[in-house]
Amino acid sequence: GAVVSQHPSWVICKSGTSVKIECRSLDFQATTMFWYRQFPKQSLMLMATSNEGSKATYEQGVEKDKFLINHASLTLSTLTVTSAHPEDSSFYICSARPRDEQFFGPGTRLTVL
Amino acid sequence: AQSVTQPDIHITVSEGASLELRCNYSYGATPYLFWYVQSPGQGLQLLLKYFSGDTLVQGIKGFEAEFKRSQSSFNLRKPSVHWSDAAEYFCAVGDQTGANNLFFGTGTRLTVIP
Numbered sequence: 001g002a003v004v005s006q007h008p009s010w011v012i013c014k015s016g017t018s019v020k021i022e023c024r025s026l027d028f029q030a031t032t033m034f035w036y037r038q039f040p041k042q043s044l045m046l047m048a049t050s051n052e053g054s055k056a057t058y059e060q061g062v063e064k065d066k067f068l069i070n071h072a073s074l075t076l077s078t079l080t081v082t083s084a085h086p087e088d089s090s091f092y093i094c095s096a097r098p099r100d101e102q103f104f105g106p107g108t109r110l111t112v113l
Numbered sequence: 114a115q116s117v118t119q120p121d122i123h124i125t126v127s128e129g130a131s132l133e134l135r136c137n138y139s140y141g142a143t144p145y146l147f148w149y150v151q152s153p154g155q156g157l158q159l160l161l162k163y164f165s166g167d168t169l170v171q172g173i174k175g176f177e178a179e180f181k182r183s184q185s186s187f188n189l190r191k192p193s194v195h196w197s198d199a200a201e202y203f204c205a206v207g208d209q210t211g212a213n214n215l216f217f218g219t220g221t222r223l224t225v226i227p
Contacts, residue, residue: 004156041122043203043217044157093156102215104149104156 003027004096006105013084014113021079021108023094029074030096035067038091038107050077084112115140117204119218126194127226134189134221136204146187147205147215148178157203163187174198199225 003026013019023033031052036044048069049057056069066088068080077096081088089112095102118137126132138144145164149157161172168180178189187204204218 009154041219043117043219044215045217046215049213095157097213101159104158106154106156 002098002101002103004094004103004105006092006094006108008108009106010109010111012111012113015085016083018080018082019084019110021081021092021094021110023077023079023096023105025075025096025098025103028096028098030098031074032097033071033077034095034097034102035069035077035079036093036095038093044093047079081110084110086112088112115206115216117206117216117218119202119204119221121221122219123222123224125224125226128196129193132189132191132194132198132223134202134204134223136187136189136218137185138187138204138206139185140206140216142208144187145207146178146180147207148172148176148187148189149203149205150174151201151203151220153200160189160202194223194225196225196227199223 005024007022033050035047037047038044046059047062050069050071052071052074058064071077091107091109093107095104116139120135147162148160150160151157160176161170163170163180171177176191180187201220201222203220205215207215
């Protein structure tokens with residue numbers, strides 16, 4: 001139980017395009033999901049907290065207009081990287097919280113050319 | 114400010130040998146501490162957590178960790194490593210039950226040699 005999936009697992013896009021990443025809780029409902037970013041040889045950094053039916057809460061320094069988060073249902077949150085640039089290339093990980101523990105997805109590697 | 118330090122970027126051990134991964138934290142309140150393991154293509158999996166009580170906690174896959182408040186440490190140990198333990202290990206500190214605001218260390222990559 002408590003499985004979280006992400007799609008796609010990797011994506012390559014051209015600079016200036018937008019990319020959508022999906023995070024799904026497969027066997028539970030999650031009112032709260034989290035989006036993290038991980039740079040090589042660095043720790044996971046929380047980008048935002050996604051709450052079903054309401055606006056996401058972004059961490060300091062994260063551009064909410066660039067990283068659009070939508071949590072339209074209790075099992076799906078999406079992260080859209082708008083007008084992506086090479087510096088947005090990273091590993092994006094989501095997690096979902098059914099109760100008092102976060103369960104993590106496998107991550108999505110984004111490469112912007 | 115909250116922070117987690119994992120001083121060892123990469124550790125190599127022989128299969129069957131003992132293992133200790135170091136973790137030091139800085140946290141302004143009562144720390145809630147976690148160890149996660151990340152295998153390629155898979156999400157982070159919780160190995161164990163410490164909230165309160167006995168400072169030696171047991172986790173899955175034969176792992177244990179000891180909370181030492183005086184040293185601000187939460188080191189992960191395993192008496193005999195298996196080849197399947199090769200992965201990336203992350204220490205994290207959080208508030209309340211750990212369901213929010215997790216701060217992660219940079220991770221330690223474990224290589225197991227036959």
